[in-house]
Amino acid sequence: MSVATSEVALRTGALTRAAIYAVLILFAVYYLLPLFVMLVNSVKPLEEIRSGNMLALPEVFTIAPWVSAWGEAQIGVQPTGLAPYFLNSILMVVPAVIISTFLGALNGYVLTKWQFRGHRIVFGLMLFSCFIPFQIVLIPMARILGTLGIAGTTWGLVLVHVVYGLGFTTLFFRNYYDAFPSELIRAATIDGAGFFRIFRRILLPSSGPIIVVTVIWQFTNVWNDFLFGASFADFDSQPMTVALNNLVSSSTGVKEYNVHFAGAILAALPTLIVYIVSGRYFVRGLMAGAVKG
Amino acid sequence: MAFLEIRDLRKSFHAFDVLKGIDIAIEEGGFLVLVGPSGCGKSTLLNTIAGLESITSGEIHIAGRQVNDLHPSQRDIAMVFQSYALYPNMNVGENIAFGLEMRGVPKAEREAAVARVADMLQIQHLLKRRPGQLSGGQRQRVAMGRALVREPQVFLFDEPLSNLDAKLRVDMRTEIKKLHQSLGTTIVYVTHDQIEAMTLATQIAVLKDGILQQVGTPEQVYSNPANIFVADFMGSPTMNLIPASLQAVNGTASVHIGDFSLKIDQPSEALRAHNGRDIVFGVRPEDVTDVSSADRSARAIETVECGIDVVEPTGADKFIVTRMGEKEVTARVRPSERIAPGDKVPLAFNMDKVHFFDPQTEMRIG
Numbered sequence: 285m286s287v288a289t290s291e292v293a294l295r296t297g298a299l300t301r302a303a304i305y306a307v308l309i310l311f312a313v314y315y316l317l318p319l320f321v322m323l324v325n326s327v328k329p330l331e332e333i334r335s336g337n338m339l340a341l342p343e344v345f346t347i348a349p350w351v352s353a354w355g356e357a358q359i360g361v362q363p364t365g366l367a368p369y370f371l372n373s374i375l376m377v378v379p380a381v382i383i384s385t386f387l388g389a390l391n392g393y394v395l396t397k398w399q400f401r402g403h404r405i406v407f408g409l410m411l412f413s414c415f416i417p418f419q420i421v422l423i424p425m426a427r428i429l430g431t432l433g434i435a436g437t438t439w440g441l442v443l444v445h446v447v448y449g450l451g452f453t454t455l456f457f458r459n460y461y462d463a464f465p466s467e468l469i470r471a472a473t474i475d476g477a478g479f480f481r482i483f484r485r486i487l488l489p490s491s492g493p494i495i496v497v498t499v500i501w502q503f504t505n506v507w508n509d510f511l512f513g514a515s516f517a518d519f520d521s522q523p524m525t526v527a528l529n530n531l532v533s534s535s536t537g538v539k540e541y542n543v544h545f546a547g548a549i550l551a552a553l554p555t556l557i558v559y560i561v562s563g564r565y566f567v568r569g570l571m572a573g574a575v576k577g
Numbered sequence: 578m579a580f581l582e583i584r585d586l587r588k589s590f591h592a593f594d595v596l597k598g599i600d601i602a603i604e605e606g607g608f609l610v611l612v613g614p615s616g617c618g619k620s621t622l623l624n625t626i627a628g629l630e631s632i633t634s635g636e637i638h639i640a641g642r643q644v645n646d647l648h649p650s651q652r653d654i655a656m657v658f659q660s661y662a663l664y665p666n667m668n669v670g671e672n673i674a675f676g677l678e679m680r681g682v683p684k685a686e687r688e689a690a691v692a693r694v695a696d697m698l699q700i701q702h703l704l705k706r707r708p709g710q711l712s713g714g715q716r717q718r719v720a721m722g723r724a725l726v727r728e729p730q731v732f733l734f735d736e737p738l739s740n741l742d743a744k745l746r747v748d749m750r751t752e753i754k755k756l757h758q759s760l761g762t763t764i765v766y767v768t769h770d771q772i773e774a775m776t777l778a779t780q781i782a783v784l785k786d787g788i789l790q791q792v793g794t795p796e797q798v799y800s801n802p803a804n805i806f807v808a809d810f811m812g813s814p815t816m817n818l819i820p821a822s823l824q825a826v827n828g829t830a831s832v833h834i835g836d837f838s839l840k841i842d843q844p845s846e847a848l849r850a851h852n853g854r855d856i857v858f859g860v861r862p863e864d865v866t867d868v869s870s871a872d873r874s875a876r877a878i879e880t881v882e883c884g885i886d887v888v889e890p891t892g893a894d895k896f897i898v899t900r901m902g903e904k905e906v907t908a909r910v911r912p913s914e915r916i917a918p919g920d921k922v923p924l925a926f927n928m929d930k931v932h933f934f935d936p937q938t939e940m941r942i943g
Contacts, residue, residue, distance in 0.1 A: 471656065
């Protein structure tokens with residue numbers, strides 16, 4: 285009797301498993317298809333794309349579209365390729381991510397371990413900033429950038445992204461540090477460590493997972509941002525996303541689809557790399573606060 | 578002036594008073610245990626001594642210096658926390674040295690100090706490990722090492738043994754006592770465990786609801802509890818506290834509990850003044866015994882026949898529960914005594930060691 289039931293359980297288990305795998309594979313293919321199309325068509329000559337089958341593997345393999353997208357394609361008026369804009373994006377993303385992550389960590393530290401009167405309200409307001417749509421801040425932000433004299437510069441964009449990201453980074457670090465035992469802070473206080481030394485020596489070394497989460501989050505958001513880049517950048521500070529748009533939607537000449545595909549992949553590459561390198565920490569970091577008592 | 582002196586210490590959060598005027602003094606080398614039920618303010622009191630929490634009013638003096646407004650790091654204290662609070666990112670050696678490092682002690686000196694402390698606590702082999710790789714008992718040692726290395730004026734312990742299992746707790750208790758005896762440093766120790774308090778302390782301070790109930794040596798607190806709360810809190814099994822009435826005639830007096838009557842030896846003036854009134858009669862289980870194990874040096878022993886409800890052998894002792902008036906009374910008899918529930922046996926009350934409390938004020942009479 286019991287043998288029969290366990291056999292039944294085993295068989296249904298195998299069936300269910302097969303079904304689950306079938307669905308998962310289907311979804312994986314579905315989600316990978318766009319990337320496949322982009323990759324395949326970015327290494328075909330243009331004639332092959334025009335002739336029809338987008339899903340076919342290339343008959344003639346060429347990296348010319350990549351070379352063109354990176355260094356030769358017409359962006360706006362200059363035939364510079366995406367390279368200078370890629371550099372612009374890097375120059376914007378790196379400081380924006382570092383500064384917003386650092387400030388978020390500092391905010392989280394203060395909001396959990398050095399609580400002051402009204403700390404809840406301050407945190408509530410910062411949380412609220414996470415829900416403000418990008419478009420609403422455009423005009424006030426433009427005025428502030430103008431007043432500060434950094435309109436149209438990379439540093440202006442850095443400021444915009446730091447301000448906009450602060451709500452999120454603060455939220456991440458506050459929730460992480462909330463679970464961090466306060467007795468450690470007290471012990472360090474008695475040991476004679478001050479505000480910044482406790483932060484640097486006790487808190488930061490234990491913040492690996494949440495730093496990874498925040499960096500991925502900020503990197504992805506800042507790198508992929510189009511609206512702020514399109515609104516606040518000059519020609520010489522335009523980020524990758526805006527350049528990609530200018531490449532793809534240029535109205536003169538032939539539409540070079542293979543170059544567009546290569547450019548799009550180039551634009552997506554850094555975030556892809558960040559995810560692949562630190563993705564498992566991302567999941568671990570997101571879970572850390574939930575599991576720890 | 579005493580080595581550690583606390584005068585009229587008050588602490589309130591908003592409108593809520595946590596500490597309501599605490600006065601405690603302890604001599605150099607003393608071991609003060611703050612004991613009380615959870616929420617009595619004992620940890621808050623310790624934190625105010627440490628400077629981790631501000632005080633509303635009052636004074637704290639350590640070694641003749643008023644430390645009210647001093648930062649925790651400047652009070653020359655070291656603290657062992659309930660959770661041990663070891664820095665998870667540093668190894669044991671770095672944990673112990675951290676306080677010295679913050680004070681700018683040169684590296685060579687730090688290493689020597691760490692080695693000395695590790696030697697004392699027998700944790701030399703653990704110095705390179707992270708706290709996460711240690712057992713509870715080892716973490717406890719490291720936490721003590723971190724406090725010891727600083728050679729402070731006062732050690733503060735906040736329920737340091739409550740996270741250990743029962744056996745280890747007893748071992749570490751002995752170890753702390755040994756450490757205190759060899760170092761002779763003043764210690765303030767918080768616990769809710771009255772046995773820890775009795776075994777470790779040179780002075781016990783019993784707290785309840787932010788009010789100091791009694792301060793004294795373990796002997797004083799145990800034998801002369803100031804009120805019903807202290808009598809009930811200290812001792813295990815707890816003191817029998819029985820509602821009774823008092824009759825005093827011509828310099829003699831007796832307590833009446835239901836049908837029972839016990840004669841009091843040399844009643845005090847204050848006690849006799851309660852003639853005809855209700856009182857609470859207190860007697861510890863070890864002072865209610867079978868007749869043969871009654872204390873021979875006692876001046877007065879009263880024997881009464883009692884019906885036995887429950888028998889609880891513990892191995893070393895045998896506790897029996899009887900009923901006097903409305904109240905259950907626990908007595909301690911020899912383990913070899915053959916007693917079964919339902920028996921009627923004579924029980925000897927050691928009248929030298931009985932206590933009387935006023936049921937209204939809950940204070941000790943006489």
